[in-house]
Amino acid sequence: MSLLPLYNTRGLLEAGCDEAGRGCLAGAVYAAAVVLPPDYCNPSLNDSKQLTAARRYALRREVERDALAWAVGVVSPREIDEINILNASILAMHRALDRLKVRPEFVIVDGNRFHPYRPGATLDSSDLSLLPEPLPHATLVKGDARYLAIAAASILAKTYRDDYMADLHREHPQYGWVRNAGYPTREHRAAIAEHGPTPFHRRSFRLLPD
Template identity: 55%
Template sequence: MLLSFYQQEFIEAGCDEAGRGCLAGPVFAAAVILPPTFHHELLTDSKQLNAAQRYALRTVIETEAVAFAVAMVDNHEIDRINILNASFLAMHKALDMLTVRPGYILVDGNRFKKYANVPHSCIIKGDGKYFSIAAASVLAKTYRDDFMHNIAGQYPHYDWLNNKGYPTVKHRTAVIEHGFSPFHRKTFRVTDPQLEILFEDEL
């Protein structure tokens, strides 16, 4: 069962990102502040939900959140500063955009770059433990999917409508055959399409 909060002393924001393992497109991050009493039976790690569930939950989150924000860092910046730093930057941008300043930050994963003077905790698999992080994972994932859907028609051979930029066999084969698009991360290695698909569970 997911918990509504990690601590009760400060206003708490959950942060998560989507798109770290992709070959193409931006990395998105979201920051969400939920009411301490928030509860939803369906909300969990976005990777455990189907698309219809994620979009339904996005409406719930955006309606009930005390504050939320979504930010992105594009593929060019990812190539310049690397994906880890780009993920931190996207989270910081989302936190900057919140209309309510948090007193504490919960981050999914095991690493984070300190944001201003706000204390934080990194929670491994936190999107399956705390509602605020799960909510951030849903927003980051759905906003990133929207972005990839919007550009997919310009480059149909990469199959972004289905793989969202992750390194599926079809996507990697298309990169080998057609080269990079303007949205590809050129510092990411495109492995042999016959190798195991590492990120298929994130689609």
């Protein structure tokens, strides 16, 4: 089934958002925001979890070439521990939205949780009254398998986070992050038990079973 181009019915310029790394024990959480042309069509786009790594990277190049705007936002492990992973995932999306070179008029988000987005809030929070009003948004469960812009965002978030975890793997190869991307696999937890956590581990997460 082909993915849908737009959610809003008012013809507003729409950005799709998704995150990667929410369930990991280590590493930052990444999010992407993508604004596609309203008439965009790409039958190959799909939820990043349904694609091979090679296909994800090929589609990343296509999205970056074709999008009206795209950006990636990052929230560090320390920030995750301070504000919790849900708030960190939403903050990463807000940071991605703030980095878009084209300002959207509507935001669609994968999942069922999101905080209203005020353009510029992550760049200057000194006086929120001076910022524009929050953009209208919609949260869509399994949106990455339903809407092109969210699927595109899922691909960017996943591949950029995988690149980041591969870089960290070179510093800490014993944890196997190039294979598990920081998720709680048996290999990853065995390495934590043997070597202890790194500065990149999320201390607010249960790193080892009780």
